[in-house]
Amino acid sequence: MEKKIVLTGIKPTGSPHLGNYLGAIKPALSLAQDERYQALYFIADYHALTAIKEPEYFRHVCYEVAATWLALGLDPDKVIFYRQSDIPEIFELTWILACLTPKGLMNRAHAYKAAIAQNLASGISDVDSGINMGLYNYPVLMAADILLFQSDVVPVGKDQIQHIEITNDIAQGFNHTYGKVFILPRYLTREEETASLPGLDGRKMSKSYDNTIPLFVSSEKLRKLVFRIKTDSSLPTEPKNPATSPLFHIYKEFASPEQVETMQNRYYNGISWADAKQELFEILNVFLEKPRQLYNQLMTDQQKMDTLLNEGARRARSLATPFMEKIRKAIGHT
Ligand code: TRP
Numbered sequence: 001m002e003k004k005i006v007l008t009g010i011k012p013t014g015s016p017h018l019g020n021y022l023g024a025i026k027p028a029l030s031l032a033q034d035e036r037y038q039a040l041y042f043i044a045d046y047h048a049l050t051a052i053k054e055p056e057y058f059r060h061v062c063y064e065v066a067a068t069w070l071a072l073g074l075d076p077d078k079v080i081f082y083r084q085s086d087i088p089e090i091f092e093l094t095w096i097l098a099c100l101t102p103k104g105l106m107n108r109a110h111a112y113k114a115a116i117a118q119n120l121a122s123g124i125s126d127v128d129s130g131i132n133m134g135l136y137n138y139p140v141l142m143a144a145d146i147l148l149f150q151s152d153v154v155p156v157g158k159d160q161i162q163h164i165e166i167t168n169d170i171a172q173g174f175n176h177t178y179g180k181v182f183i184l185p186r187y188l189t190r191e192e193e194t195a196s197l198p199g200l201d202g203r204k205m206s207k208s209y210d211n212t213i214p215l216f217v218s219s220e221k222l223r224k225l226v227f228r229i230k231t232d233s234s235l236p237t238e239p240k241n242p243a244t245s246p247l248f249h250i251y252k253e254f255a256s257p258e259q260v261e262t263m264q265n266r267y268y269n270g271i272s273w274a275d276a277k278q279e280l281f282e283i284l285n286v287f288l289e290k291p292r293q294l295y296n297q298l299m300t301d302q303q304k305m306d307t308l309l310n311e312g313a314r315r316a317r318s319l320a321t322p323f324m325e326k327i328r329k330a331i332g333h334t
Helices: 018-032 055-071 088-098 103-107 110-121 133-147 158-178 191-195 219-228 246-254 257-269 273-299 302-331
Strands: 004-010 037-043 080-083 153-155 186-188
Touching (some): 004 018, 004 133, 018 037, 037 055, 055 273, 055 302, 103 110, 158 186, 219 273, 246 257
Parallel strands (some): 004 037, 004 153, 153 186
């Protein structure tokens, strides 16, 4: 039986954190182990261009995501791991799809609507102020990413569901006009996402709240951050409720079931917050030690990452080129 294609894009946005690991990286890596699937994971570097305009920073964040996924266990022999910008067929397909995409469909995209709403809220009379065509076309580029590789399953965060729905609309429009060429992908979101990881201040861990624990800080810095996690004012020996403690919430994601049970009892019996923090730091540090080393090594050896990503692009293109030929034929290209 042919393997099904599971594909996802990773937009480089700077310093990946513990929440990114649990929410996106870990589940994607475990899906890649599933023998029924061929995984294609790529760095959506040109998607990031809608927001990033500094070349040095752009280069840096692109390597940063590549190093992150490799350090956390992505096996480049198994997963086809590539840069979006290395696949010219994606951009050719983007144009073809754009010519079939009703403009009104893009007007309804959440990210564009949010940008307009923000302008309105700030009293800016030109609602499109500061909005570039890259942002507007973002969903079409994403549809090309997905459809070019005949993806069956696309693991994404909940905020991306609309983009997969738009991809389906665009694919159906193409198939209706030119005959059945594209298969319709489905999205895969993770249930646990609703119970997302708390950050330093107890709110959801997110770059926009500036409350994250980055994955690859030094162990000293990691300890400092863990000790900054907000706790209540209960006394050291007072019993504590693990269910409401952000410290415990993070702890249980990285500990074994036995460790979780032991720690739970220590909370009930009264553990000091300092001890709870030290235990959390230790379990995180053990987990992150090897990936941190690997990450730092990779970041000083960008050539190695280039070699891996170039090989990934070669494999990806060997899938994309024949299919692109089929698409060209379908539209009447001679
Ligand atoms: N838009 C996605 C995000 O911001 C990244 C992305 C780009 C993507 N292309 C994709 C995800 C294709 C899945 C499939 O997270």
